[in-house]
Amino acid sequence: MGKNWFATRWGIIGVGAFIGVIAALLQKFGNPGNMGICVACFERDIAGAVGLHRAAVVQYMRPEIIGFVLGALGAAYLFKEFRPRAGSAPIVRFILGVFAMIGALVFLGCPWRAMLRLAGGDGNAILGLAGLTFGVFLGTLFLKNGYNLGRTQTTYPSAGWLLPLTMLGFLVLMLIYPQVSGEGKSGVLFYSEKGPGAMHAPLAISLIVGLGIGFAAQRSRFCTMGALRDLILFKQTHLFGGFVALVVFAFATNLIVGQFRPGFAGQPVAHTQHVWNFAGMMLAGLAFALAGGCPGRQLFLAGEGDGDSAVFVLGMIVGAAFSHNFSLASSPKGIGLHGMAAVVVGMAVCLFIGFTMRKTAK
Amino acid sequence: MAATVDARGLSCPQPVLMTLDEIRTGSDPEIEVLVDTDTSKENVSRAAQSQGCTVKEVQPDGEGYRIFIART
Numbered sequence: 001m002g003k004n005w006f007a008t009r010w011g012i013i014g015v016g017a018f019i020g021v022i023a024a025l026l027q028k029f030g031n032p033g034n035m036g037i038c039v040a041c042f043e044r045d046i047a048g049a050v051g052l053h054r055a056a057v058v059q060y061m062r063p064e065i066i067g068f069v070l071g072a073l074g075a076a077y078l079f080k081e082f083r084p085r086a087g088s089a090p091i092v093r094f095i096l097g098v099f100a101m102i103g104a105l106v107f108l109g110c111p112w113r114a115m116l117r118l119a120g121g122d123g124n125a126i127l128g129l130a131g132l133t134f135g136v137f138l139g140t141l142f143l144k145n146g147y148n149l150g151r152t153q154t155t156y157p158s159a160g161w162l163l164p165l166t167m168l169g170f171l172v173l174m175l176i177y178p179q180v181s182g183e184g185k186s187g188v189l190f191y192s193e194k195g196p197g198a199m200h201a202p203l204a205i206s207l208i209v210g211l212g213i214g215f216a217a218q219r220s221r222f223c224t225m226g227a228l229r230d231l232i233l234f235k236q237t238h239l240f241g242g243f244v245a246l247v248v249f250a251f252a253t254n255l256i257v258g259q260f261r262p263g264f265a266g267q268p269v270a271h272t273q274h275v276w277n278f279a280g281m282m283l284a285g286l287a288f289a290l291a292g293g294c295p296g297r298q299l300f301l302a303g304e305g306d307g308d309s310a311v312f313v314l315g316m317i318v319g320a321a322f323s324h325n326f327s328l329a330s331s332p333k334g335i336g337l338h339g340m341a342a343v344v345v346g347m348a349v350c351l352f353i354g355f356t357m358r359k360t361a362k
Numbered sequence: 363m364a365a366t367v368d369a370r371g372l373s374c375p376q377p378v379l380m381t382l383d384e385i386r387t388g389s390d391p392e393i394e395v396l397v398d399t400d401t402s403k404e405n406v407s408r409a410a411q412s413q414g415c416t417v418k419e420v421q422p423d424g425e426g427y428r429i430f431i432a433r434t
Contacts (some may be wrong), residue, residue, distance in 0.1 A: 004404070007404045079400075081399070081400050083398065083399055083425065085398075087370070088372075089369070093412060143375065143379065148372070148376060149373070150372075151370065151371030151372055152371045152372075152373070153371065154398075204371060221401050221404070221405075223374075226374060226375075230375070233379075234375075234378065234382070234409065234412070235374065236408070236412060237410070238408060290372045292373045292375070293373075293374065306373075308373070332422070337397065
């Protein structure tokens with residue numbers, strides 16, 4: 001097997017550029033504004049599609065997410081990198097996933113969407129990205145002081161298949177119960193009739209794009225949290241190249257297709273409460289750093305057999321359900337009724353985890 | 363003598379942190395790092411080179427790899 005081109009500097013930049021262009025184009029095909037791809041929002045929509053929450057405007061089984069996991073699985077098998085593993089503090093990863101989602105939904109987006117919002121001219125994204133960076137910085141302080149969730153164990157290949165199979169099951173459900181125009185429910189699945197959940201590219205396009213990105217991202221180890229973490233912790237710019245490429249190419253694509261609208265007020269699926277845009281992403285960034293990956297990266301790791309990342313993903317989906325059931329999530333009108341309390345509790349939980357889970361790995 | 367860093371089963375960024383720690387604080391001319399994923403193999407190699415070390419050899423080892431790093 002030759003050298004992995006995707007893991008080179010140009011490889012990671014190429015993958016970032018690819019995601020940036022594709023994400024901006026997905027909006028053209030029907031995905032919501034500055035939300036060509038948003039791992040947090042799309043997992044939240046999946047939580048809504050299966051009825052874990054009943055926020056009627058954000059319910060859709062997003063095929064991009066399914067594609068991410070299955071594309072990564074395909075790449076991992078093709079290049080003999082499928083490594084079934086599990087057992088590094090799964091309950092901690094679940095809780096981190098829950099609060100990562102709660103924080104992301106106070107801002108209204110994962111790091112990918114924060115970058116896409118910036119590339120679309122949404123100034124509020126600056127606050128979100130600043131918060132994300134600060135949260136990751138807090139995470140690096142814990143890493144420097146011995147924070148460590150312990151080793152994984154090698155497990156059965158079938159254990160590594162469980163999240164990919166779950167995603168496959170979701171896809172099958174979507175085919176059995178396709179969206180019916182004018183109906184909020186088809187069989188067991190919920191489908192938004194209005195709002196962001198009603199805005200989506202055709203299933204086939206979303207799925208193919210998801211598979212392609214899942215494949216490329218698995219090969220390149222693309223990770224937005226890792227980009228910031230490695231920069232802060234090691235002064236290493238490798239992953240950061242992909243991060244910058246995503247913003248630059250999404251920005252260029254937005255300019256070309258006429259999607260660039262600079263400003264703060266009236267941005268799509270965004271609010272202007274600066275403090276909470278910052279604080280929400282600070283919580284998410286800290287949770288990502290403590291869990292070792294941004295939401296996208298966790299999906300790709302789950303695809304290559306990492307059961308702990310799979311648990312983080314499930315935590316995010318459950319966190320989305322809590323976010324909407326408990327009015328923690330923001331909306332274009334502003335933060336949710338209990339959004340502030342959720343950020344405070346989430347920070348307390350993450351600090352508790354960071355301070356108490358330190359050991360030497362030897 | 364070669365120092366050994368066993369980073370198998372540890373997720374990002376632990377393998378890199380442990381390798382850098384050994385490079386900075388250890389004194390052995392060679393360091394062997396055990397990892398179990400391709401991501402860790404790439405990250406550890408990249409980090410070692412950024413410290414001016416040489417990655418002499420990468421051998422498959424069980425489910426993972428054994429990376430031989432030399433100080434220069």
